[in-house]
Amino acid sequence: MERRVLGRTGRLVSVVGLGTWQLGADWGDVDEDDARAVLDASVEAGVTFFDTADVYGDGRSEQVIGAYLADNPGHPVTVATKMGRRGPQDPESFTLAAFREWTDRSRRNLRTERLDLVQLHTPPTAVFSRDEVYDALDTLVAEGAIASYGVSVETVDEALTAIARPNVASVQIILNAFRLKPLDAVLPAASDAGVGIIARVPLASGLLSGRYTRETTFAEDDHRTYNRDGSAFDVGETFSGVDYETGVRAAEDFTALVHDTLGETLTPAQAAIAWVWQQPGVSTVIPGARNADQARANAGAGSADVLGPLFASGVREIYDTYLREKIHDRW
Template sequence: MEQRPFGRPGSALAREVSVVGLGTWQLGADWGDVSEADARAVLEASAEAGVTFYDTADVYGDGRSEQIVGRFLADHADDGFTVVTKMGRRVDQVPDNYVLASFRDWLDRSRRNLGVDTIDLVQLHCPPSEVIDDDATYDALDQLVADGVIAGYGVSVETCAQALSAITRPGVQSVQIILNAFRLKPLDEVLPAAAEAGVAIIARVPLASGLLSGRYDESTTFAPDDHRTYNRDGSAFDVGETFSGVDYRTGVAAAAEFTGLVRSALGDEVTPAQAAIAWCWQQPGVTTVIPGARNPEQARANAAAGLLDPLPAELLDGVRAIYDRHLREAIHPRW
């Protein structure tokens, strides 16, 4: 699988990572029950398929995801994997909580969970805009780099405005943002700005919470503890994280068009999910895309999307047409 530079050139974090990584939210919580054995099988299948980049967070299963990833990492200590985590969502998201003392406490817990002395990269986990815009935030993070607690830091964001603010900070190594065929706004300014600054882009929610797999219809139901059930109205966290903020019925209709587009442009050899993942990593400025997986077959299929040839213009133009027709008016102004 293609490897791309991650982190600003010349930084201590600079390395290469696979264009398709693995997001491990599913392995911790909020997507229905996943056993540790199943979670480990997903991680191993991804590694065998060439994935070298793994994204987790302290809030996924309240540390369960980090612990599972940590045990996996210990068994692959010489394989050159990059494991990144996130912090800040286990407490109220208010600026007063985003201070050096809190960062130290959170990261000490994450280091224990991951079984490492130095975390490759920590990301602020969708903090308030005031935190992203505050000089003191980066002073604290720089101190943690100097202390060897982390090798580098980035910011996971909800909006393009937050991404653009973070990219201006010289110590920020990466920005994680929702980017998929139903969320095109980052293409306008965020990806070009990140490329200019040498900041890595981690594209998350590439399948719009599964909509772009083409497997759902209006009668599909999800488990009560799945965020696609309990967060459709954004009552638990930003609604943009669930189906990319797309109204479910609208999303199902748009996804059916996307599936037809993939079949027309690529035939039956490429699944809609693989086309959606390839669409993400093939956007100029994207470093890696982090689909999740709940079983080894899904993990292998996702990784195979990192091997696809450049997508044809028919598909690229069709994605924009679907977005403009069904989604732009509701989605573009919000995030």
């Protein structure tokens, strides 16, 4: 699998990583044996980047990764975690003391003295402009608790604010065939500044896999059921903010585009993942996987040939037809 430098971390990471939200919570139940099988299959397929957070299953995702890497020493895996969602979503709560508490907990969960990369976890917008926040993060680097830091954002404006800071190593943002806005300004700005881009939600919560219909249902504890109105967290995280009916129609056209332009060489999910990492400026894309087969299939998109201009124009046409008017100005 191709590898790229992850911005100012200086680390080489696989262009397809692994998002591990689903190993903690909010996607229905995934037991520990299945979770470890996902990690194992990913590593065997060439994945060298795991993304997690301290709130995924209240630390369960971090703990599973920490135990797995402890049992498999020597794997060249970079682990990025996130912090900031354990306390009140008040900019005043983002202090050095809180950061120390949160990173100490993540270090215990991940069984490491120094965290590879810590990202602020979609905090309130005002946090991205506070000098004291970045001073605190710089202190954690100087103390050796973290090697590098970045941010996970909801909006393009938040991303651009963070990219302007001199020590931000990476920006994590939603980018997929149903969320094109980051292509306009964020990716060029990040590339110019040497900031890595971690692309999340590459399958629009599964819509781009082509497996869902209007009749598909999800478990009660799956965010695709309970967060469709944004009552639990930013609705942009669920189906990329697209209403489900519209998303299914757009996904049907995406599946047809894959078949018409690529034949049977890639599944719709693989094509969606490959399209993301092939965008200039993207360092890695982090699809989730609930089982080993999904993990292997996702990783297989990391060696896909360039999809070509016909596919790219088709993605743009689908976006313009179904989605631009509904979501482009929101995030």
